[in-house]
């Protein structure tokens with residue numbers, strides 16, 4: 156699928172957040188080339204007027220650094236999440252470096268930061284990340300099964316690349332967490348064994364079953380994954396795998 160890229164100007168970059176523990180969100184892009192099938196951020200299309208398929212467009216907010224500088228001058232100190240409705244380290248970030256510029260600006264005033272991504276590109280910014288007094292980097296890993304990952308997250312980095320990213324961050328003494336959400340078909344023991352050495356904490360989130368996801372599950376005869384008890388058991392087994400570490404279940 157070819158990617159439609161547009162450069163746009165944003166009116167606001169630092170937006171107030173209702174995510175628990177997060178005061179602000181920064182999303183330097185609209186849309187996400189990772190194109191995950193379960194992505195809840197597709198609701199953005201209702202507000203932005205995009206008719207293209209999710210994953211096939213990215214709007215680049217080219218004035219991100221300038222707007223962020225202005226907004227931070229008036230903002231109260233608070234935790235900033237990068238990012239909530241896009242992946243700030245999707246491939247186009249390697250060209251535009253907007254996320255890196257946001258980190259440079261946030262670092263000037265030491266705003267606490269929470270980065271959540273699926274991409275090893277975050278390692279490019281490890282020099283900046285290490286300079287923050289309060290920063291945490293989360294890597295989303297939803298399954299240990301490469302086939303499932305390719306079906307649900309067709310353009311996102313591989314599971315192994317994400318685990319290696321966690322390891323590098325952790326080896327560099329950066330606080331890390333794995334975001335296991337949504338819980339996809341998996342072997343919870345294998346997944347927790349691979350991730351556990353490289354994280355300080357875990358967040359687990361259930362699938363929000365959009366009709367598209369339901370159809371994929373039904374086509375693949377994965378109906379047990381629609382049962383609450385079945386998922387509860389998987390979550391409990393994941394929790395057991397991370398025994399001794401803080402586990403948050405959304």
Ligand code: SF4
Nearest residue numbers: 187189190191194241
């Ligand atoms: S990486 Fe995140 S924002 Fe991007 S498509 Fe996947 S779920 Fe959505």
